[in-house]
Amino acid sequence: MRAAVFLDRDETLNRADSLPPPPPPANPGDVTSPALVELLPGVADACARLHRAGFLLVVCSNQGSVARGAIDLRTVEAVNDRIRSLLPADLLDAFYVCPFHPRGHVKALTAEHPWRKPGPGMIEAAAAELSIDTAGSWAVGDKQRDRDSAIAAGIDPSRALWIGPDRPIVDLAAAADVILKASSAGAVQGTTVRLRATSGAPLAEARNRATVIAAAGAIAERTGIGLLSIHADDESVTVTLDTDRIAAIGFLAELRRSTNAWYAGRISGGTLWGEDPAPE
């Protein structure tokens, strides 16, 4: 199960309300042609950053103008394709569109529908079809109904972001900042362990500290253990690893062994680390 960011389309990804008003029966804000598609500033970068962080990107869009007879579904698809084509390949995982509207002119589509935001239907359908972990997901839109739809679908209200120039989160780029900051804060905290140097203070020498840091990097690369941070001062080296404590102690034992071997070769009989093998 992967988490997603459910994205509204018009005025979240692309301009809509600020386009020149289309001829009736279309309403202002309807995107009636792929030629009118223009991404909002920062959208491509925001989508790329969210994608890199592992989120599925799922667009959910009310297109009541189809029920009103202003455009047909083929035009909606063409607009969606144009949005895709303006973004790096495969950034958007899926589009969901609701063509229904209770006050339409196309008889078959003139109805209320569970997919129509603020209903939860599009997000629920996407979650089922794409195996999305709704609890870990977010939503971003420029209207209250986008937020209400997400909450109705089970997304935590704190993760249903309502963007707009007059709102605290002004656009998708700012929303991506919020999402990515929260995601990294919720990531693995890591395990911190420390090796203490011998009383001879070998770590006071910059070359020795640099060698220990380089050795830790090499062990991390070889083992696939994530080295989240490393700090060496005159007395000790402290590493934070993305593992449990047992693996962290094994990492430290290997760091101790390999750097002691290097140091003993450099200074005959020398040792970098203190007697106590138990790391802190």
Ligand SMILES: [Mg+2]
């Ligand atoms: Mg919108």
